Amino acid sequence: MSKKQYGSDSLFKYMNSTYICCLTRQQTIRGSEIKDFNDPFDCTLKLDRIDLSAFEDFLKSTGTTKEEFKFRVQEAKAITFNLIEHVETGLKKEISNLFVICLTSDPYNRLMWSHYADSHKGVMVELNPRFCKTDPFEVSYTGNGYDNEANKLVSSAACDFLINPFGEADSGESDRAVIFSQRLKMLANKFIFTKHEDWKYEKELRIAFRKEEGTGEDGRYLPLGKGAVRSVTFGARMEDSRAEELKQIIHEDDPSIKIYRNTINGWDLLPVVY
Template identity: 30%
Template sequence: MNPEKILLAAIQETLKPEYLKQFENIKCDEQYYYLYKHLSFDTNLYVLNLFRKLQLKFTHPDSFNDPYDCMASIEFDDIPSDFKEILQKHFSTAIRANLCVTCFNNNPLNMLMWSHYAQSHKGFLVEFKIPHPTIAWVHDAFNVQAIKYQDEFPKYPLEISNPLDMFDSANSSKMMSLVTNQYLVKSRDWLYENEFRTLAHDYDPNNFNSLGAVVDKIKFLSNLIVF
């Protein structure tokens, strides 16, 4: 067995079954999982940087077609109501300001996907193939996670009486969970999308993240375009 196969086998052994479960229904064959991205032609044709420079556009939630996307409720206990309202507003704004998203799906032929995300059927579709078992660990800077579809948006209670308490070990883990899950929960109305996301920090409106390192290291490839 060559070193690459040994590494992949080790990753497979250490991954938690409950984490891998989110990928059970992805289209796949014996070697690869397949994810899809419906794309439109922008004015400056930056979208073609995917092929020219191996770059993907990451988008801020404010630009999404669902105004409730990436929303969560943070509940602070044991602090005055006025201060609680300020904290809730600050954290919701701060979290949304600093993260951006690129989206994939597992529903390539769905008519609504082509209408909403591929310029009313005038855009194109790209298929990405990811080798087993790296779907759960593509790259340090590129981790694919499934969207959870729920009737209610997540609520996160933080037990603090002093603002500094949010940085203790118990609340820090809750904050990490909040940041991640706020971006991975959508209304059940969007269930047809069967969406997956990768998150990036330090939002920039011109944020094109390079896939070069990913492609070189684990053969993360785009291999199909449908016009």
């Protein structure tokens, strides 16, 4: 498979051909709700405990007496028991207000053609990342499971809160609710960019945006700059009539967009100029 067609800094979106006009004509890209992800474990949260060892180390460093240490730890456990419920509820609310665009740095992945591009009947769109108004972030992969990663994140935030419960908020307000809301947003962002290592082959990057940042009736379309689409590759199983229809639409929208069509060459997919 030739690897000269695509830009070295490009990002790619494997997709059904239905939404291609949003990209080429309206310069927008469709985001997905997390509840619609194909992995039921993706961004699913269940907290069972919070590790307070960092808070305990802090107490020891301040010369706390044994009696006070025991009292403060028991008090912290009671606080964090309620915190788990608040965090779970708060994270679900934060995540429900987001749309996510899933991209990859790999334009030659057979599995992704099968899984995301309508079994090779869809398209792969090449994007210039400089025209993405919201920066994409690489997904981190973990072998310890989603819940374990979430527990680590929440434990860190909980201990930070216990150590400095009235720390200054970004707005300058010493307010628990403001601080809690800010940290929930930070946790939600980290959580969205974490997946199980089984998905590592996707080499995924994600763009997360809030509904108010998008366009359309439900805010799920993220505006891109003109020139964001470098090329569109049609799948090897796309019907000829559909390929001709899309080619005409794309060239009418932006003649500078390159068009390729995959052909099967032995065990390889070979994108050729169409």
